[in-house]
Amino acid sequence: MAVPEAVPLPGRPPGQGPGREPGAGRGRAAGQVAGQPKKKRRRSGTLAGLIAALIIVIALAAAGLYGYRYVQTKLHPANFAGQGHGQVTVEVKTGDTAYSLGPVLVRDGVVASTGAFVSAAKASTSLATLEPGYFHMHEDMNAALAYKLLINPANRIEISALIPDGKRDSEVLGILASRDPSISLREYKTALSDPAALGLPSFAHGNPEGYLFPATYEIQPHATALSVLRGMVTQFDNEANIVNLAADSKTAEVSESHIIIVASILEAEGASYSDYAKIARVIYNRLNLGMKLQLDSTVSFGLHKYTLQLTTKDLQSNTPYNTFVHAGLPPGPIDNPGDQAIRAALHPAKGNWLYFVTVNEKSGLTKFTASASQFAHFEAEMRANESK
Secondary structure, eight states, X not given: OOOOOOOOOTXXXXXXXXXXXXXXXXXXXXXXXXXXXXXXXHHHHHHHHHHHHHHHHHHHHHHHHHHHHHHHHHHSOOOOOSSOEEEEEEEEOTTOOHHHHHHHHHHTTSSSOHHHHHHHHHHOOOSOOOOSEEEEEEESOOHHHHHHHHTOGGGBOOEEEEOOTTBOHHHHHHHHHHHOTTSOHHHHHHHHTOGGGTTOOGGGTTOOTTXXXXXXXXXXXXXXXXXXXXXXXXXXXXXXXXXXXXXXXXXXXXXHHHHHHHHHHHHHHOXXXXXXXXXXXXXXXXXXXXXXXXXXXXXXXHTTOOOSOOXXXXXXXXXXXOTTTSXXXXXXXXXXXXXXXXXXXXSOOOOOOOEEEEEETTTTEEEEESOHHHHHHHHHHHHHHHHX
């Protein structure tokens, strides 16, 4: 009896018996290739979740730490204790506030933080505020002490130099160097030796003598010899404008340098401001008559001496400043005149005087005359007073 060929059941591939799913019972998961390890899907997912959670935790911790530090910085900014040590020169500029000055103080090591300095300013009960100037401070200062120091005007650095009327350039430099040891006499001499850098007026002809105006000067920290001397020349320019030097010298038909030379002689020869205009008239009268001025002060300057007690040899010296030898004015000023001397040179008194003598050095009494014989009597009076 012939056995009919097996006929596949509908929807089932050949060789697959009833009730068996493809690959079932063969020891592998469906679709698994022989020799491949079994994928651990559940464990990989768990590890990724842990990493993500850890990242979130770290981010939250960092944010919390940043927030904590931010709050601490705002509420409790870094601050030093005590008055500090050492010395730091700090400049408070015009318009400075605690906010703008704080970073400067931190940079210079004066305070620990801008926040502490600003807080100190806000907490201050003083009505005083920051004023421009230079101050000596310390490193590692408590912010409240630093602010208190800066708002006290008494702590402002002030180096003042009083330059009296009629001082020569050499004397002016000595005064300046003695007032501010941070700038040496050598530095001042070097600066003075470069007239082009001083900003001298054109009629000075490159000679600084006569153009370092006498006044009281505030020498700021970090100033240089050149900046100080330029400031004095600038002050001369200002004074020249005030006394109308250019216009009035033109009216008098003399040069501006002529006026400054005469003014410098008034400073050296006059014992009192009240005599300056009279001495100026004597000088102009002699010049107009072609007489030699015969002034001890000009001879002394030419010999680099600082006395009017001259010898016969001194009076015969052949320097350009010897007005016993040479007619007319000396070639330049013999000192630095002040405003009263300049005004007197511009506006001399009226009179016919040709001679003057300070007969009493102690009282400054000076007598004037147009007579040579009367002048001789005045000289005798002067010698008699000197011998007492």
